[in-house]
Amino acid sequence: EVQLVESGGGLVQPGRSLRLSCVASGFTFNDYAMHWFRQAPGKGLEWVSGISWNSGYIGYAESVKGRFTISRDNAKNSLYLEMNSLRAEDTALYYCAKDVVVVISGASDIWGQGTMVTVSS
Amino acid sequence: DVRMTQSPSSLSASVGDRVTITCQASHDISIYLNWYQQKPGKAPKLLIYDASNLQKGVPSTFSGGGSGTYFSFTITSLQPEDVATYYCQQYDNVPSITFGQGTRLELK
Numbered sequence: 001e002v003q004l005v006e007s008g009g010g011l012v013q014p015g016r017s018l019r020l021s022c023v024a025s026g027f028t029f030n031d032y033a034m035h036w037f038r039q040a041p042g043k044g045l046e047w048v049s050g051i052s053w054n055s056g057y058i059g060y061a062e063s064v065k066g067r068f069t070i071s072r073d074n075a076k077n078s079l080y081l082e083m084n085s086l087r088a089e090d091t092a093l094y095y096c097a098k099d100v101v102v103v104i105s106g107a108s109d110i111w112g113q114g115t116m117v118t119v120s121s
Numbered sequence: 122d123v124r125m126t127q128s129p130s131s132l133s134a135s136v137g138d139r140v141t142i143t144c145q146a147s148h149d150i151s152i153y154l155n156w157y158q159q160k161p162g163k164a165p166k167l168l169i170y171d172a173s174n175l176q177k178g179v180p181s182t183f184s185g186g187g188s189g190t191y192f193s194f195t196i197t198s199l200q201p202e203d204v205a206t207y208y209c210q211q212y213d214n215v216p217s218i219t220f221g222q223g224t225r226l227e228l229k
Contacts, residue, residue, distance in 0.1 A: 035218075037165075045157070045165060045208055047218040059216020062122070095164055106212025107155050109176065111164035 002026035002110055004096045009115030012086055022079040022096030022112055030054075030074035033099035035108055036081045038092035038117075048094070049081065053102040064090075086119045093117075123147055123211050127221025135229045140196040142207055142224045149189050150213035156185050156194045159223075160205045168207075169194065204228055 008020040020036070036048040049060045049070040058070055069082040079096055093116050097108035124147040134140050144154065156169040167176045169185035172192060182197045196203055209221040 044223045045159070045210075045220045047210075047220070050216050050218070057216070059218075061217070097164075100167075100170065104212075104216045104218075106153070106210060106215060106218045107167060107170040108165075109167045111166075113164060 004098065004110055004112035006094065006096045006112045006115040009094060009117045011118045011120065013121050014087060014119055016086055017082070017084045018086060018117060020081040020083065020094055020096075020115060020117070024077045024079070024098070027098070027110070029072075029077040031102060033057075033102060033104045034072060034079045035097045035099060035104075036070060036079075037095045037097055037108075037111075038090075039095070039114075040089075040092040043092075046092075047106075050099070050104040050106075051079070052104055057104060059104060083117070086117075088119050091117060091119045122217055123150060123213055123219055125209055125211055125219055125221040127209055127224055129224060130222060131225040131227070133227045133229045134199050136199055136201060138199045140199050140203075140226065142194045142209075142226075144187075144192045144194070144209035144221050146190045146192070146211055146213075150211045152188050153211055153213040154185075154187070154192050155210045155212070156183075157208045157210060158203075158205045159208065165208065199226075199228075201228060 035050040067085045093114040095114045096112040098110040100107045126145045152172040157165040159165040
């Protein structure tokens with residue numbers, strides 16, 4: 001079964017850090033780019049970051065640039081998001097998603113169930 | 122960044138109705154536009170890619186069209202299971218990817 005399983009979310013104080021993980025199964029992980037998206041409670045979808053199959057091309061939304069770092073370990077079929085200097089506005093459900101091609105195209109056909117990040121004192 | 126203006130923000134229609142949602146880009150994005158469906162409490166689902174291509178396994182009652190700055194998404198005959206929020210997503214200036222605000226579709 002093709003699936004993505006996120007973990008690492010939780011309640012964190014403003015200014016602190018958190019690391020999200022996503023483990024893939026059921027497909028050849030290193031054949032595809034991967035993304036992190038997020039959705040604040042009751043709000044729309046926002047792309048956070050994307051990484052090409054070999055980590056050679058990485059992109060970030062302006063809202064997280066300089067604070068978040070995306071990475072992947074193809075040997076472990078895993079995607080990560082290191083989040084530093086967290087703000088209240090980073091509170092959201094974070095989704096890991098698979099692109100349809102090796103480079104960042106934007107079309108994501110497989111999504112995880114999401115992991116909730118709450119930034120609050 | 123490319124700004125996507127999606128309309129309407131909400132829509133109420135009856136079973137069997139034809140429903141159309143539009144998305145306008147702030148500048149020419151060719152055909153680099155996707156459409157997603159998100160049901161309450163669920164992850165988004167890719168329906169249409171590259172403006173008009175139906176994702177594998179998606180019913181043919183869904184369709185998309187347009188290019189440049191104006192795009193449309195149509196459900197030819199609304200079914201109860203189509204109740205969801207629909208989003209357009211542009212990827213013209215990858216890696217910057219942006220979504221429309223979403224359209225909440227309800228049954229009348």
